Amino acid sequence: MIRRLYKIINSKLHWKTKDLVLKGILNGSQAFTGPSTVQFDVTNRCNNNCICCWNNSPLLGELPEKAKKKKADELPLALIKRILKELRKMGTKNLFFAGGGEPFMHPDIMVILSFAKKCGMKIFINTNFTLIDEKMAREIVDIKIDMIHVSLLAGSAKVYSAVHPNRPEETFYKIKEVLKCLISQRQKKNQVFPIPFPHIDLYYVIFNKNYQDINNMIELAMELKANTLEFMPVDIIPGKTDVLLLNEMQKKEVLSQVLSGKQKLDDFNRRHCGVVTFIEQYMPFVERMSAKSALRGEYEVNTITRRPCYVGWVFARILADGNVNPCLKAHRISIGNVYKQSFKEIWNGKKEQLFRNKSFKLDRNDKFFKIIGNNPNAGFGCSSSCDNIQINTEMHDKYGNILRENGKIKEVH
Numbered sequence: 001m002i003r004r005l006y007k008i009i010n011s012k013l014h015w016k017t018k019d020l021v022l023k024g025i026l027n028g029s030q031a032f033t034g035p036s037t038v039q040f041d042v043t044n045r046c047n048n049n050c051i052c053c054w055n056n057s058p059l060l061g062e063l064p065e066k067a068k069k070k071k072a073d074e075l076p077l078a079l080i081k082r083i084l085k086e087l088r089k090m091g092t093k094n095l096f097f098a099g100g101g102e103p104f105m106h107p108d109i110m111v112i113l114s115f116a117k118k119c120g121m122k123i124f125i126n127t128n129f130t131l132i133d134e135k136m137a138r139e140i141v142d143i144k145i146d147m148i149h150v151s152l153l154a155g156s157a158k159v160y161s162a163v164h165p166n167r168p169e170e171t172f173y174k175i176k177e178v179l180k181c182l183i184s185q186r187q188k189k190n191q192v193f194p195i196p197f198p199h200i201d202l203y204y205v206i207f208n209k210n211y212q213d214i215n216n217m218i219e220l221a222m223e224l225k226a227n228t229l230e231f232m233p234v235d236i237i238p239g240k241t242d243v244l245l246l247n248e249m250q251k252k253e254v255l256s257q258v259l260s261g262k263q264k265l266d267d268f269n270r271r272h273c274g275v276v277t278f279i280e281q282y283m284p285f286v287e288r289m290s291a292k293s294a295l296r297g298e299y300e301v302n303t304i305t306r307r308p309c310y311v312g313w314v315f316a317r318i319l320a321d322g323n324v325n326p327c328l329k330a331h332r333i334s335i336g337n338v339y340k341q342s343f344k345e346i347w348n349g350k351k352e353q354l355f356r357n358k359s360f361k362l363d364r365n366d367k368f369f370k371i372i373g374n375n376p377n378a379g380f381g382c383s384s385s386c387d388n389i390q391i392n393t394e395m396h397d398k399y400g401n402i403l404r405e406n407g408k409i410k411e412v413h
Helices: 002-015 020-025 063-072 076-090 109-118 135-143 156-164 169-189 210-222 247-273 282-290 292-296 343-347 348-361 368-369 389-405
Strands: 036-040 094-097 124-126 149-151 199-206 228-233 278-279 315-319
Touching: 020 389, 076 109, 076 343, 109 124, 109 135, 135 169, 149 169, 156 169, 156 210, 169 199, 169 210, 199 210, 210 228, 210 247, 228 282, 247 278, 247 282, 247 292, 282 292, 282 389, 315 343, 315 368
Parallel strands: 036 094, 036 315, 094 124, 124 149, 149 199, 199 228, 228 278
Antiparallel strands: none
């Protein structure tokens, strides 16, 4: 009976380890397949100066020469194509074009997007949308880009101009008109293609200069019939952009507005059959904003250590200078450089394996985590803001019970 039970357990484990991601997690440090998702920072150049940005905010003051040079970094087309081919062979499914700059500042961005799509990957773009005209909007629909995150930071022209000091109010209206054009083109194409390309996500980082514009943003989402509206708390740089943090009264008002906004959107969806406008990640946002530590820019104190970190087996970020980061907040940790090595070599190199091992254990007292995030004085940098938290939550939902059964983690929440 014991032997039979042992065989059944081994048989189940053998079946589970056919999942190459799980096989890597059980190994503890090695990966047996490529990352499912990769973020490409194709350029660090940007034409906006969002006041909450950790790269271009005027609140950062005069930058040192090294930082100024870094803002000009840009990956060449030939190198990007080589990496995309490599990622395709490694099994990468999703590509995010985002990061330190505006993707549409890259001179070859439309060629890059088209090439990436031909590689059979889902394409997501995070953009300020200022450089897209109606011709490009039609091309984006034709290429079948999967999702566009439109970073507006405002629901009205007045607030938009206030939080983008180099932008007049007219920019807001231009973005709005081009978005309408894109959505119109998408609807025409849907007569042939039943799946809408692209999914439109209005992305809204909340801080004390725009928190009263939440209702206008919700109204804008309904007017445009955007697919999703995503709220995020501001990720600050201590001594620089921390002046944007909400106070207790403002935080309560934000939570109240988001709650009433969700109810308004739910009602809108009931009245407009087929429209799927809703607040993305509503409960995680409320949970993060409700933390007492949110007032000092630490949103993950009550969330991040509930589960191991799986990101090292499914995600990587390639910066505009060629450096590769193991997670979105590990911009001070380079595990290799694509100018010097193939991505495959970097992906299973010693530095990445060290990250996997440490991040899975996620020991708050490990000094390794001091260099995660934007706060150089943080004891545990992951407690501020985790941009990979959605991926990590999905991974835990998928593998948590299996890992508990195999003694890799003690408890699943």
